[in-house]
Amino acid sequence: MGRRKKIVQECERLMDEPENIRNIAIAAHVDHGKTTLTDNLLAGAGMISDETAGEQLAMDTEEDEQERGITIDAANVSMTHEYEDTNHLINLIDTPGHVDFGGDVTRAMRAVDGALVVVDAVEGAMPQTETVLRQALREGVKPALFINKVDRLISELEEGPQEMQERLTAVIRDVNDLIRGMTEEMDDIDDWTVSVEDGTVGFGSALYKWGVSMPSMQRTGMDFGDIIDLEQADKRQELHNRTPLADVVLDMVCEHFPNPIDAQPMRIPRVWRGDADSELADTMRLVDEDGEVVLMVTDIGVDPHAGEIAAGRVFSGTIEKGQELYVSGTAGKNRIQSVGIYMGGEREEVDRVPAGNIAAVTGLKDAIAGSTVSSVEMTPFESIEHISEPVITKSVEAQNMDDLPKLIETLQQVSKEDPTIQIEINEDTGEHLISGQGELHLEVITQRIERNQGIPVNTGEPIVVFREAPQQESREVEGISPNRHNRFYISIEPLDQEVIDTIKMGEASMDMPELERREALMEAGLDKDAAQEVETMHGTNILIDDTKGIQHLNETMELVVEGLEEALDDGPLAAEPVEGSLIRLHDARLHEDAIHRGPAQVIPAVREAVHNALVDAKIKLLEPIQEVRIDVPNDHMGAASGEIQGRRGRVDDMYQEGDLMVVEGVAPVDEMIGFSSDIRSATEGRASWNTENAGFQVMADNLQPETITEIRERKGMKTELPEAINYF
Numbered sequence: 180m181g182r183r184k185k186i187v188q189e190c191e192r193l194m195d196e197p198e199n200i201r202n203i204a205i206a207a208h209v210d211h212g213k214t215t216l217t218d219n220l221l222a223g224a225g226m227i228s229d230e231t232a233g234e235q236l237a238m239d240t241e242e243d244e245q246e247r248g249i250t251i252d253a254a255n256v257s258m259t260h261e262y263e264d265t266n267h268l269i270n271l272i273d274t275p276g277h278v279d280f281g282g283d284v285t286r287a288m289r290a291v292d293g294a295l296v297v298v299d300a301v302e303g304a305m306p307q308t309e310t311v312l313r314q315a316l317r318e319g320v321k322p323a324l325f326i327n328k329v330d331r332l333i334s335e336l337e338e339g340p341q342e343m344q345e346r347l348t349a350v351i352r353d354v355n356d357l358i359r360g361m362t363e364e365m366d367d368i369d370d371w372t373v374s375v376e377d378g379t380v381g382f383g384s385a386l387y388k389w390g391v392s393m394p395s396m397q398r399t400g401m402d403f404g405d406i407i408d409l410e411q412a413d414k415r416q417e418l419h420n421r422t423p424l425a426d427v428v429l430d431m432v433c434e435h436f437p438n439p440i441d442a443q444p445m446r447i448p449r450v451w452r453g454d455a456d457s458e459l460a461d462t463m464r465l466v467d468e469d470g471e472v473v474l475m476v477t478d479i480g481v482d483p484h485a486g487e488i489a490a491g492r493v494f495s496g497t498i499e500k501g502q503e504l505y506v507s508g509t510a511g512k513n514r515i516q517s518v519g520i521y522m523g524g525e526r527e528e529v530d531r532v533p534a535g536n537i538a539a540v541t542g543l544k545d546a547i548a549g550s551t552v553s554s555v556e557m558t559p560f561e562s563i564e565h566i567s568e569p570v571i572t573k574s575v576e577a578q579n580m581d582d583l584p585k586l587i588e589t590l591q592q593v594s595k596e597d598p599t600i601q602i603e604i605n606e607d608t609g610e611h612l613i614s615g616q617g618e619l620h621l622e623v624i625t626q627r628i629e630r631n632q633g634i635p636v637n638t639g640e641p642i643v644v645f646r647e648a649p650q651q652e653s654r655e656v657e658g659i660s661p662n663r664h665n666r667f668y669i670s671i672e673p674l675d676q677e678v679i680d681t682i683k684m685g686e687a688s689m690d691m692p693e694l695e696r697r698e699a700l701m702e703a704g705l706d707k708d709a710a711q712e713v714e715t716m717h718g719t720n721i722l723i724d725d726t727k728g729i730q731h732l733n734e735t736m737e738l739v740v741e742g743l744e745e746a747l748d749d750g751p752l753a754a755e756p757v758e759g760s761l762i763r764l765h766d767a768r769l770h771e772d773a774i775h776r777g778p779a780q781v782i783p784a785v786r787e788a789v790h791n792a793l794v795d796a797k798i799k800l801l802e803p804i805q806e807v808r809i810d811v812p813n814d815h816m817g818a819a820s821g822e823i824q825g826r827r828g829r830v831d832d833m834y835q836e837g838d839l840m841v842v843e844g845v846a847p848v849d850e851m852i853g854f855s856s857d858i859r860s861a862t863e864g865r866a867s868w869n870t871e872n873a874g875f876q877v878m879a880d881n882l883q884p885e886t887i888t889e890i891r892e893r894k895g896m897k898t899e900l901p902e903a904i905n906y907f
Contacts, residue, residue: 187527189259190520193268197439197466197535201432202492204272204287204320206311207297215385216297216327217271219424221258222388255478255490255521255537262433269432270521270537288318289450289560290477290492290537292443293436295428296322296354300329300346300382301336302810304353305869312354316361316371319449321442323380323435324354324373325428330384333410340403351380379435383424387415390424392431439466439535443494450475452691453558462495468533472496472504472554476546488526489543489552496554497533498540506543507551507559516542561685569601569614570803570848570872573621574639575628576611582634586611589632593624600624614644617870618852643803643849645890646875647750648759649673649796655765656795658788660780664770667739667784671792674759678703679719689716709761717744719758731769731776738778739764742785751790752800752904753890758875760796762789794903800883801875803848808841808869815862816840822858826850827879845873883907 193199205217257270272287288294294315298304315322326347332338338346355372362368373379375393383390389406396402401422409418444464454460462470476491503512519526519539532538546552551559577586590602590611603612615621618641625638652672659666678700681687687699700710705721714724714736722743726732743762750757770776807828811819819842820830828846835841851870858866878886884900884907891898 186259187522189266190257190268190522190527191529193259193266194520194529194536195468195533196268197533199265199267200270200438200535201267201293201436202270202291202439202442202535202537203293203295203432203436204291204315205295205297206287206315207299207308216325216424216428217256219385219388220269220271220428221256222425255539257521257537258429260429260433262430267429267433268536269429272537287477288314288320289475290490291320292439292441292446293432294320294322295325295432297325297327298350298354300326300350301331303350304357305808307869307871308354309357310871312357313361316358316365316368319368319442319446321371321435321437322358322373323431324351325381325383325390325431326350327383327385329382329406330387330410330415333407340407343403343407347382351375377435378431381427381431383427385424388419388424389415389422390427391422392427394430394434395422395427443535447494451558451560452695459495459555459557462534466534467495468497468535470495470534471557472498472502472552473557474498474504474538474540474552475560476543476548476550476552479546479548486541487544488539488541489546489550490521490537490539491552493532493534493536493538495534497531498538499531502554504543504552504554505556506545507553507557509545511545513543513545513552515540570644570805571617571621571852572612572614572642572644573625574612574642575625576637576639578635578637585632586628586634586636589628589634593628617872641852642893643847643852645753645755645803645878645886646758646801647752647755647793647798648757648801648875648877649793649798650877651797653792653795656788656792658784658786658791660776660784662770662775662780664775665780665784666768667764667788668766669785669788669792670763670765671789671796672761672763673796674719674721674761675704676759678705678721679759682716682719682721687716705761714764715740715743717747718756720747720760720762723761723763725763725765726767729767729769731771731773732767734773735767735769735776735781738776738781739767739785741778742782743789745782746786746789746793750798751793752798752900753887754894754896755800755890757793757798758801760793762792791903794901797906799880799907800878800886802878802886804845804873804876805848805851805870806843806845806873807851808843809858809866810839810841810868811862811866813840815865816842818861819858819866820844822854822861826854847878848872880907 255270255272257268260267260269272291294311296308296312296315298308312322332343332346351373358372362371378392378394381390381392391401391406399422406418409415443466447460447463448455451463459471459473461467463473472493473495474491474493476489478490480488480490498515498518500515500518502515504515506513517528517540518530518532519528520532520536521527521539526539543552551557575586575590577583587604590604590613593600593602593613601614613621613624615624621641625636628634628636649671650673653670655668655670657666657668681699681703687696687703689696691699696713697710700713701707709723712723712725714722716722722740747757747760807823809819809822816833820833823830823842823844823846826846827850828844830842830844832843833840854870858868887900888898
């Protein structure tokens with residue numbers, strides 16, 4: 180225990196020296212070895228014993244993570260490392276690589292300044308490698324590369340030094356092409372490509388705990404020839420002793436990743452839209468521990484003893500127990516109960532945590548992952564944009580009615596911890612819908628409810644989430660209030676995909692200053708007049724006020740927006756959310772007397788007008804699609820491409836990579852349910868595959884009526900469609 184206490188004291192001392200702090204994330208494609216690497220680093224820093232590193236998976240704390248052998252929750256850990264005679268505090272977040280948990284990766288990137296991207300030497304850069312790199316670069320986080328599993332090139336592929344060098348160079352080239360492509364439009368980033376000469380690339384084997392980089396080879400005199408000899412002679416322990424992985428990687432982290440003082444001036448403008456000339460902006464840029472407190476919550480977890488723990492990056496000020504802080508988007512203040520930092524994977528309570536660190540606090544009852552917590556009211560940080568949206572839903576019911584209140588509470592907690600999950604609680608039917616990123620995502624969540632809360636639940640079959648979208652411009656449609664005294668004239672047209680993407684990425688929103696929003700929309704292709712008259716945005720839909728001088732419209736507008744939102748949340752086809760529509764309010768006739776234009780009149784009138792205009796704009800169902808990549812031996816290639824084509828999918832590309840064939844294509848999520856067991860049996864278990872959500876596309880006309888009827892039936896709506904919807 181003495182040793183641990185010493186480490187804690189050392190970390191407490193280093194907390195106050197931001198120039199010696201490094202906040203980093205480890206990110207990679209699923210199964211490329213992030214968690215094993217993290218174990219190595221912890222062992223190297225003396226946090227866990229050397230022998231068990233790599234097997235113990237100290238970071239995968241949940242039982243289900245150990246069983247499935249994958250990381251599900253991002254885990255925080257801190258360690259110290261001596262580099263050039265100075266001790267450094269390294270706060271590291273090990274992120275999941277599986278596509279279903281991409282939300283955790285995006286949130287982790289907000290808390291760090293550097294990302295160590297891990298790539299498997301045999302597989303090379305994969306789709307998820309590209310996604311995590313994009314998430315890092317969009318947040319202004321600097322990348323470095325570690326190529327893992329190099330031992331397999333020697334032992335399995337039996338490559339000599341020349342072939343090995345060519346293969347590794349190819350991996351570096353691919354990663355640099357990705358970095359270049361993603362940063363060419365970013366003015367604030369010079370050249371963030373990685374190179375062996377600069378020491379921003381490391382190689383090694385996390386499993387066998389050895390690693391090298393250009394600087395380490397110069398230090399130890401080891402080169403690839405020596406490594407191949409030791410590896411072939413099975414002298415792996417000697418290899419680890421002579422060039423331990425942890426030293427190589429932690430040196431790289433200290434040398435090449437920015438400290439908070441260098442990073443924050445660049446990162447703040449990327450993630451915060453507040454007044455750049457304010458005092459608050461200064462204290463955040465300067466990492467001033469005496470400034471106002473600003474904490475960005477990136478993760479919420481539950482500790483059986485301490486309750487809810489919010490972890491996040493302190494950008495300014497010093498967090499202390501007993502402070503009363505604002506939480507963005509909620510009223511009143513929350514009182515901090517305790518403050519801690521991570522030691523290894525465990526939380527150690529401390530008295531205070533200053534700017535530049537990653538802190539863990541309890542007592543923020545109103546915070547969710549993504550909240551801004553501060554000592555003064557301030558513009559919150561930009562909401563963390565999740566690159567993917569929920570595409571699959573399951574119903575969850577408690578087996579015993581007595582468990583119902585507890586189940587509702589648990590579901591609300593789940594959506595607080597993971598904003599990429601959406602929960603819909605239906606008090607009337609007792610059926611609760613939970614939507615997430617994929618089958619695995621939902622399976623894990625429902626298993627946890629049963630295991631951690633001890634609530635037996637029944638889950639329904641997975642249901643796919645659809646969207647509805649207008650396909651052409653509608654006529655001007657009239658909506659009349661029940662008392663016939665109020666009329667609204669509305670037309671609808673589809674928005675360009677570029678405008679929709681701009682809204683989805685959070686580059687245009689109602690939280691922004693009007694001028695900035697207008698410019699972002701015009702840049703995406705919305706015409707000037709429309710961009711000037713934006714009244715509100717709901718999801719990816721925009722309401723334009725084209726009216727001129729109508730009496731009483733100002734005070735009625737709130738109700739108009741309410742009617743509009745109701746109409747858009749439940750589209751006219753199957754009550755699925757509407758996306759990508761530009762709604763123009765052309766004219767309105769309002770009753771003189773406020774009593775006769777209340778909610779009961781205005782909301783139904785607007786709702787009716789919007790739905791009729793959508794039908795006139797030939798609204799259609801959109802279904803979510805996934806990109807699929809299958810790596811498979813030659814003789815099973817036909818079976819693999821057949822699996823995509825048999826699911827209403829299309830194969831876009833097939834090519835040879837190493838000794839495998841790669842099949843790339845897209846298929847509807849609806850048809851991908853059960854894909855994993857089918858592809859295993861079709862290829863005798865020899866295929867590895869990866870799917871990535873790729874947004875929504877219009878469903879084929881011949882499938883529309885049948886699908887709409889099915890959804891309406893499931894939701895207990897009238898199954899006969901109105902006359903007007905027979906255009907399929």
